[in-house]
Amino acid sequence: MAALSTPLDVHEPNSTTEAVVDLSVSDVRQLNAALHAPDVAEKVPSWRVTHPDGRHSIAVGLDAEVSVEIDGHVGYYCAGMNKSATVTVHGNAGVGVAENMMSGTVRVRGNASQSAGATAHGGLLVVEGSAAARCGISMKGVDIVVGGDVGHMSAFMGQAGRLVVCGDAGDALGDSLYEARIYVQGSVKSLGADCIEKEMRAEHLAELAELLAAAGMSADPAGFRRYGSARQLYNFHVDNASAY
Amino acid sequence: MCGIVGLHLREPSLYPRLGELLTGMLCQVTERGPDSAGVAVYGDPRWSPPGHASVSLLPGTTTPDEVATALRAAVPGVAVVDAGQTLVVHAPVDVDTLVAAVRTALPDLLVIGSGEEVAVLKGVGHPQLLAAEFDLAQAQGWQGVAHTRMATESAVTPAHCHPFSVGTDQCLVHNGSFANHATIRRELVAGGAVFDSDNDSEVGARFVAAQLAAGYDLEKSLKLLCERFDGFYTLLVSTKDSFAIVRDAIACKPAVVAETPEWVAMASEYRALAGLPGVEHARIFEPEPEEVYAWQR
Numbered sequence: 179m180a181a182l183s184t185p186l187d188v189h190e191p192n193s194t195t196e197a198v199v200d201l202s203v204s205d206v207r208q209l210n211a212a213l214h215a216p217d218v219a220e221k222v223p224s225w226r227v228t229h230p231d232g233r234h235s236i237a238v239g240l241d242a243e244v245s246v247e248i249d250g251h252v253g254y255y256c257a258g259m260n261k262s263a264t265v266t267v268h269g270n271a272g273v274g275v276a277e278n279m280m281s282g283t284v285r286v287r288g289n290a291s292q293s294a295g296a297t298a299h300g301g302l303l304v305v306e307g308s309a310a311a312r313c314g315i316s317m318k319g320v321d322i323v324v325g326g327d328v329g330h331m332s333a334f335m336g337q338a339g340r341l342v343v344c345g346d347a348g349d350a351l352g353d354s355l356y357e358a359r360i361y362v363q364g365s366v367k368s369l370g371a372d373c374i375e376k377e378m379r380a381e382h383l384a385e386l387a388e389l390l391a392a393a394g395m396s397a398d399p400a401g402f403r404r405y406g407s408a409r410q411l412y413n414f415h416v417d418n419a420s421a422y
Numbered sequence: 423m424c425g426i427v428g429l430h431l432r433e434p435s436l437y438p439r440l441g442e443l444l445t446g447m448l449c450q451v452t453e454r455g456p457d458s459a460g461v462a463v464y465g466d467p468r469w470s471p472p473g474h475a476s477v478s479l480l481p482g483t484t485t486p487d488e489v490a491t492a493l494r495a496a497v498p499g500v501a502v503v504d505a506g507q508t509l510v511v512h513a514p515v516d517v518d519t520l521v522a523a524v525r526t527a528l529p530d531l532l533v534i535g536s537g538e539e540v541a542v543l544k545g546v547g548h549p550q551l552l553a554a555e556f557d558l559a560q561a562q563g564w565q566g567v568a569h570t571r572m573a574t575e576s577a578v579t580p581a582h583c584h585p586f587s588v589g590t591d592q593c594l595v596h597n598g599s600f601a602n603h604a605t606i607r608r609e610l611v612a613g614g615a616v617f618d619s620d621n622d623s624e625v626g627a628r629f630v631a632a633q634l635a636a637g638y639d640l641e642k643s644l645k646l647l648c649e650r651f652d653g654f655y656t657l658l659v660s661t662k663d664s665f666a667i668v669r670d671a672i673a674c675k676p677a678v679v680a681e682t683p684e685w686v687a688m689a690s691e692y693r694a695l696a697g698l699p700g701v702e703h704a705r706i707f708e709p710e711p712e713e714v715y716a717w718q719r
Contacts, residue, residue, distance in 0.1 A: 232450075232693025251692050270706060272692055273676060291676070291708060310708045311673055330673070330711060348710075 186212050197222045202229040206236055213263075219243045232272065237265050240282070257284045260301060276303045279320055292329065295322045298339070304393040311348070314341045317358050323393035333360055334370065342389050344397045355407040361386050363402045374408045424584075424597040425451025425549075425570035425690045426677075428658045429698075430665035430717055433684035434564075436699070437465070441561025443698060445553045447687070448568040450694035452549045454597075455570030459552045460544030460583040462535065462593040462660065465563030469503055469510040469541030475517040477524050478535035478542040478587070479509045480580050484528065492527040506555030507545030507580050508534065517590050532581055532618055537591030539563075539662045544583035564719070567660050569595040575603075576621045586627035588618075591662035594630060596623035597690060598654035598675045606650060626651065630659055644668045644714045656709075658688055666716035673711035680704035686717050 186208040188197045199209050209227065212218070219242040227248040230236055234253035237246045240263035248256070251269035261280040270288035279298040286294075289307035296312070298320030305313075308326030314333045323342040330348035333341045336358030346364035353370020359382070360373075369375075386399040427447035431437060440463065448459065463469065470476045481489060486509055490502045493511065497520060500513040513520050521536050535542030543556040549570045553559065569584035576582050585593040600606075603622035606629060611617070615628050626647065633643035640661055647657075648668060656675040659666045667688050669677055680687045680695045682704045689695050692706070709715050 231696040232691060234693075251696065253691060253693055270692060289706070289708075291678070292674070311711070329708075 425454030
């Protein structure tokens with residue numbers, strides 16, 4: 179890690195274990211460099227970030243069991259590539275929150291912009307409000323629980339993981355889906371290519387109950403429908419050759 | 423990539439702060455478009471005094487004094503306001519009269535906006551420096567739109583900058599790129615339209631102007647644009663009484679709207695809205711694809 183040109187202005191007003199970083203004073207690179215310190219989990223396991231004011235790339239690339247509470251709205255790619263850390267945004271998140279997350283938990287108390295949880299491999303992303311277009315695009319193993327609605331093309335090309343939507347889903351849900359499982363409580367505007375409704379069996383109710391509990395959502399699993407891949411796009415069908 | 427911001431004020435006590443608020447918003451989207459910038463301000467008393475028509479011009483090497491001299495005989499009471507790479511001319515006459523006088527007396531100068539309410543200022547350079555050049559922070563009024571440009575489709579010159587204001591008191595800013603603009607340009611030209619640049623966004627502005635001229639309202643005009651245009655777009659379009667937003671069917675070009683009883687604001691990114699008074703209580707949402715959002719004065 180390169181040395182910082184100026185020291186990070188860290189305040190510890192309330193306790194010896196919570197560091198407070200004010201982004202109206204410090205910059206995001208300084209914050210992220212401090213969060214990337216090899217011994218951060220032992221020395222300062224709890225962080226609070228104030229005045230984020232929609233700045234991009236806050237708390238990206240974390241690789242330690244730390245907790246980061248962000249007081250306000252964040253810009254693009256917040257908590258991207260997260261591993262092990264717990265990041266909570268007390269506000270709205272811009273494009274690509276928790277994109278490519280590997281593990282840990284990211285919680286957005288407000289709404290998330292498009293491509294929330296894009297390509298994420300693992301961990302839990304909770305959006306308490308609604309998520310915009312392409313939520314969980316190309317998801318590869320992440321669990322995403324959305325308290326409100328999701329926009330169009332959500333779970334597009336999803337390969338693994340679970341997407342739970344307590345509200346409604348927009349157009350083309352699960353388009354070109356591989357193997358991710360989708361649970362929606364409300365209405366689905368339209369299903370994408372090769373996405374179909376599937377039977378809700380006991381094991382699905384059980385995993386949904388687990389996901390809702392992990393996310394702290396009180397919805398009843400019995401009110402959800404399950405969607406998944408019809409698996410018709412896996413291989414080229416020779417009957418379609420004339421179309422090319 | 424480009425940056426868009428817009429602010430439609432409902433609360434008259436905020437009118438004196440329009441320029442200050444718009445400057446703060448513009449500077450937050452600098453990184454989205456560092457090559458040039460432009461603004462449209464509705465109701466500023468320096469550029470658009472009540473009872474006067476205004477014409478915004480790109481003067482090139484013509485000085486403000488030369489512009490004033492050229493217009494004085496034909497337009498009594500004409501005044502020229504220097505705003506850096508842009509000049510604003512206003513006079514106590516109707517808009518068509520002033521535009522015709524400018525085009526006759528100064529045929530080589532490009533008219534970039536006209537109306538009773540709107541002044542359009544644009545130029546090449548760093549958006550923050552341009553805001554200072556325009557003296558934007560001192561502007562007053564009830565509505566403003568600004569754009570920072572990262573050119574992808576055409577040259578970096580003042581004439582290629584947004585906003586495109588091609589009808590009286592109209593203004594359009596665009597983030598994205600139109601795929602079929604050349605086809606639509608040919609159709610508009612066949613219908614009599616005259617273009618000022620080869621910018622694809624100008625085709626959008628001329629298309630909207632043609633629909634408004636045909637009698638459609640702004641909402642219907644933008645729905646027709648969605649039907650006709652292929653490509654990526656987040657558009658913010660304003661007129662003397664409306665402020666409207668539309669995104670293409672894919673909606674990958676960002677847009678966030680915040681609304682309070684005092685104002686409606688739109689920006690490419692939330693951080694441009696973060697400094698607005700009362701934003702912590704605003705209703706914040708992202709516009710849905712191909713849905714027109716319009717607010718009336």
